[in-house]
Amino acid sequence: MTVRAGANVMNQRSVQRQERLLQALAGGGSLRLADAAMLCGVSEMTLRRDVSSKGSPLMLMGGHLVRRDDPHFSPVYDLETQRDRGVDIKTRLCQRASSYVQDGDTLFIDCGTTLVPMVAELGQRRHLTVVTYALNVANAVSHLDSVRLILLGGLYQGVSQSFDGEDVARQIRSLGINRAFLSAAGVHLERGLSCFHFHEIIPKQAAIETAAQRILVFDDSKWGVLRPAFFGTLSDADIIVTHGEAAAAASASPEIAARVDSPR
Amino acid sequence: MTVRAGANVMNQRSVQRQERLLQALAGGGSLRLADAAMLCGVSEMTLRRDVSSKGSPLMLMGGHLVRRDDPHFSPVYDLETQRDRGVDIKTRLCQRASSYVQDGDTLFIDCGTTLVPMVAELGQRRHLTVVTYALNVANAVSHLDSVRLILLGGLYQGVSQSFDGEDVARQIRSLGINRAFLSAAGVHLERGLSCFHFHEIIPKQAAIETAAQRILVFDDSKWGVLRPAFFGTLSDADIIVTHGEAAAAASASPEIAARVDSPR
DNA sequence: GCACAAATGTTAATTTTCTCACATTAAATG
DNA sequence: CATTTAATGTGAGAAAATTAACATTTGTGC
Numbered sequence: 001m002t003v004r005a006g007a008n009v010m011n012q013r014s015v016q017r018q019e020r021l022l023q024a025l026a027g028g029g030s031l032r033l034a035d036a037a038m039l040c041g042v043s044e045m046t047l048r049r050d051v052s053s054k055g056s057p058l059m060l061m062g063g064h065l066v067r068r069d070d071p072h073f074s075p076v077y078d079l080e081t082q083r084d085r086g087v088d089i090k091t092r093l094c095q096r097a098s099s100y101v102q103d104g105d106t107l108f109i110d111c112g113t114t115l116v117p118m119v120a121e122l123g124q125r126r127h128l129t130v131v132t133y134a135l136n137v138a139n140a141v142s143h144l145d146s147v148r149l150i151l152l153g154g155l156y157q158g159v160s161q162s163f164d165g166e167d168v169a170r171q172i173r174s175l176g177i178n179r180a181f182l183s184a185a186g187v188h189l190e191r192g193l194s195c196f197h198f199h200e201i202i203p204k205q206a207a208i209e210t211a212a213q214r215i216l217v218f219d220d221s222k223w224g225v226l227r228p229a230f231f232g233t234l235s236d237a238d239i240i241v242t243h244g245e246a247a248a249a250a251s252a253s254p255e256i257a258a259r260v261d262s263p264r
Numbered sequence: 265m266t267v268r269a270g271a272n273v274m275n276q277r278s279v280q281r282q283e284r285l286l287q288a289l290a291g292g293g294s295l296r297l298a299d300a301a302m303l304c305g306v307s308e309m310t311l312r313r314d315v316s317s318k319g320s321p322l323m324l325m326g327g328h329l330v331r332r333d334d335p336h337f338s339p340v341y342d343l344e345t346q347r348d349r350g351v352d353i354k355t356r357l358c359q360r361a362s363s364y365v366q367d368g369d370t371l372f373i374d375c376g377t378t379l380v381p382m383v384a385e386l387g388q389r390r391h392l393t394v395v396t397y398a399l400n401v402a403n404a405v406s407h408l409d410s411v412r413l414i415l416l417g418g419l420y421q422g423v424s425q426s427f428d429g430e431d432v433a434r435q436i437r438s439l440g441i442n443r444a445f446l447s448a449a450g451v452h453l454e455r456g457l458s459c460f461h462f463h464e465i466i467p468k469q470a471a472i473e474t475a476a477q478r479i480l481v482f483d484d485s486k487w488g489v490l491r492p493a494f495f496g497t498l499s500d501a502d503i504i505v506t507h508g509e510a511a512a513a514a515s516a517s518p519e520i521a522a523r524v525d526s527p528r
Numbered sequence: 529g530c531a532c533a534a535a536t537g538t539t540a541a542t543t544t545t546c547t548c549a550c551a552t553t554a555a556a557t558g
Numbered sequence: 559c560a561t562t563t564a565a566t567g568t569g570a571g572a573a574a575a576t577t578a579a580c581a582t583t584t585g586t587g588c
Contacts, residue, residue: 022387022407026404026408030339032339046536063575121287139399151417153414156414277565310567324545
């Protein structure tokens with residue numbers, strides 16, 4: 001049996017080299033392949049092989065070595081997805097969802113990848129404040145000079161790129177939130193809204209409880225799915241932004257049909 | 265007069281295109297030049313020209329468009345710098361400072377750029393917890409699986425990439441911090457430690473007050489400098505990690521000489 | 529030490545990205 | 559509307575990165 005290039009398993013030293021490079025890149029940043037090779041005392045080719053081996057935490061971008069983001073949260077545009085349907089569906093959902101935002105609003109933005117494209121829509125608006133407990137959302141918002149950012153801190157939970165704070169609930173309640181944009185890993189007509197991680201429940205429920213308007217955003221891969229941590233029902237959402245099968249199914253339900261909003 | 269390529273001024277539409285792309289990249293990540301060209305409805309060459317124009321917020325890495333200020337992609341080693349003096353001075357200071365860290369420690373890491381390279385040194389250590397109020401530090405630490413991260417949230421202050429929290433002081437005091445790594449924008453033998461922004465004073469002082477050991481890290485460009493916000497004196501530091509002129513001058517002072525630690 | 533396999537180095541071919549010069553188009557000006 | 563200028567497109571050649579093939583070194587068990 002022949003092992004194809006790029007699918008090799010990593011050996012001991014390969015792992016050591018990559019760990020060393022990961023450390024060099026721990027603070028973020030990129031490393032020229034040539035420099036990295038020098039640093040490790042091996043040839044560029046060896047590093048190329050390390051990086052192309054299965055499960056490498058590094059990747060190569062135009063001769064520069066960078067950390068490969070956790071594929072689960074990869075913010076990098078997926079080429080296939082984009083070619084297949086022009087624009088990412090999450091971007092379209094977020095464009096639609098953001099149409100509810102008004103100047104001067106204070107927004108709650110939930111964790112996950114679904115709502116990250118929302119941030120791009122907020123740059124034009126004036127006097128916005130964004131409240132979030134997600135690191136990826138906070139990073140995105142931090143680039144917008146015109147938007148105030150309030151990050152609810154605490155113990156970092158890598159799996160969801162979010163923070164588990166002591167009294168998030170109290171903090172959220174103490175803020176005057178106009179609109180809460182909520183994500184969910186599972187949305188079920190009868191069973192309601194669920195997510196993977198229990199620490200997300202508290203901020204989600206606090207936002208549902210306190211916000212003047214609740215906007216649920218999810219793509220149709222979440223429809224009919226149940227996840228371990230339940231945090232609400234479909235009737236908790238004032239607006240439901242989704243698409244495809246989920247939008248069709250939700251529109252068929254007399255109770256929530258009026259609140260469904262689907263792009264295009 | 266001939267205008268050299270890459271030094272052109274941006275025109276109206278060029279700016280619009282770049283803003284649009286910046287939004288697409290708001291959540292981080294990269295965009296293939298071809299995709300970006302499609303997105304903007306112009307040729308790749310036009311985008312190349314946009315990006316190479318003076319002061320563009322974007323840069324091109326191997327055919328991929330990324331935000332120039334994205335810490336994920338900014339080069340770790342400035343080639344010139346590295347060839348000139350081997351390794352970045354801040355990295356050297358941080359390597360020295362990190363030698364005080366012990367397994368199981370809870371560390372406070374101050375804001376600014378000085379202490380970011382410290383994070384790279386923490387990967388090997390076991391059972392560490394890092395407490396910080398700086399977004400850039402938190403991002404760096406978030407990549408280390410073996411280190412627990414506690415981010416003290418609040419209102420984001422872009423100028424210092426840090427958060428201004430309501431009761432940071434109380435939160436810091438409620439944590440058992442073994443070692444506080446402190447930065448300063450100004451260090452003066454008589455006048456003590458100062459920084460640019462007043463909101464930094466509270467967490468800094470709380471850390472000084474509560475930590476078992478206080479380690480001040482600064483490069484010699486800060487020596488003899490006064491900044492608006494004072495937060496302590498040189499005698500507040502148990503260890504002073506610096507170099508060059510600052511190290512020499514500090515070592516000449518009988519009161520603090522014993523606490524100065526300089527790399528090499 | 530020898531035989532074998534794995535890891536790494538070297539070189540050349542291939543592909544991709546980058547740059548430059550010039551053609552074309554669009555906007556601005558009188 | 560003609561003329562000028564700025565902006566953008568196109569394609570060829572140069573440079574760089576990537577891949578593939580093969581040579582060399584290193585390590586391991588016998």
